[in-house]
Amino acid sequence: MPRSGFYGSLSSPKVDVVIDMGNPFLNRTVDGFLKIGAVGACKVVAEETFECLNRGNVSKHKLEHALKKMCKEGAYWGTVAGVYVGLEYGVERIRGRSxxxxxxxxxxxxxxxxxxxxxxxxxxxxxxxxxxxxxxxxxxxxxxxx
Amino acid sequence: MPRSGFYGSLSSPKVDVVIDMGNPFLNRTVDGFLKIGAVGACKVVAEETFECLNRGNVSKHKLEHALKKMCKEGAYWGTVAGVYVGLEYGVERIRGRSxxxxxxxxxxxxxxxxxxxxxxxxxxxxxxxxxxxxxxxxxxxxxxxx
The missing domain is CATH 1.20.5 (Single alpha-helices involved in coiled-coils or other helix-helix interfaces)
Known part of the structure; x- marks a missing residue:
């Protein structure tokens, strides 16, 4: 039975955000979404930073474009990872083997x-x-x- | 110092081919190449089988094409995986952390x-x-x- 719990913890330098949805399936999916989404967003930041350094100019328009791309790509990577992690866990539970x-x-x-x-x-x-x-x-x- | 050892073992149903090159760096690279190369080749087999079933005809020409694609894709996947596994191991040794x-x-x-x-x-x-x-x-x- 899924409890409706919710807690966050943030520690530095090893940042780790834990959101407890009270259900192992949901926990994994959300964890996968957040972590891999962050990786996807970081990838865009690295790419855009390289492009700015390469061309040597930064404009407000470009920053907005980068921010939008971060959100889009982060959400996409996160969704794929979350679905995969959730499905793998589901398959493991159904098959009973790891x-x-x-x-x-x-x-x-x-x-x-x-x-x-x-x-x-x-x-x-x-x-x-x-x-x-x-x-x-x-x-x-x-x-x-x- | 790399010893020039070489041994193979094959067990079923869990097929595991071990080739000992006498050097952990080389062992990992070769292992990665073989395992991931096999996965890449299996992917092509699955794809080509599906295509044959879908179209309902099998010809000698198509089998040859599938075989060539298997070798090509298997070698590519294997090379990427071998290089990655070898480099990751090298980075781990240099950094001294995992x-x-x-x-x-x-x-x-x-x-x-x-x-x-x-x-x-x-x-x-x-x-x-x-x-x-x-x-x-x-x-x-x-x-x-x-």
Missing amino acids: DWKNAMIGGALTGALFSAATNNHRDKVVKDAITGGAVATAVEFINYLT | DWKNAMIGGALTGALFSAATNNHRDKVVKDAITGGAVATAVEFINYLT
Whole structure:
């Protein structure tokens, strides 16, 4: 039963925001969204900073554009990661086992979901599911190696 | 000092090929190349199987094309993974610490390396390095979540 708890903690230099939604599935999804969203936003900051340094001029218009891109890309990365983390956890609970097949199934489902959300071609959805599963499996294998 | 050892082991159903090059850096790189290369090749098999089932015809020409694509994509995935795993290990040894910054630096170096190998634009190399670092960091964070 999901408790409706909510607490935040912020510590420095290792910033860690914890939001307890009272449900492990939701916790993971929100955690994935926030952390990977932050990574996506940071990526845009690094890119835009490099572009400013490279061209040597900063304007208000450009800052606004960068801010918008940060929000957009952060939200996209966060959503993909949140859905993947949530689905992988769900698959793990359903299968009752913790191995690389969870990552494969979770990745395939995430790929299919986002593909189906953005286009209507059945073939494209299947191919994106295959790609998602393969990428998630590869990442899972790299985890064991590093 | 790298010993010139070499041994293989194959067990089923959990297939695991271990090639000992006598050096942890080389071991990881080769391991990454083989494992992720296999994932890349499997992805092509899944894709081509789906295409055959979808179109309902199999020809010798198509099988040859699929085989070629398997080798090409497997080698590409394997090379990227091997270089990343090797670089991350190298960064870990140099920094003497094991945290997400290794993944970020390793990803950035891998992105820059492959970008520099395929094109000559300095801007593109820096952007690919940023993207590589961000993706590797995101993956590292997802590891902790799942």
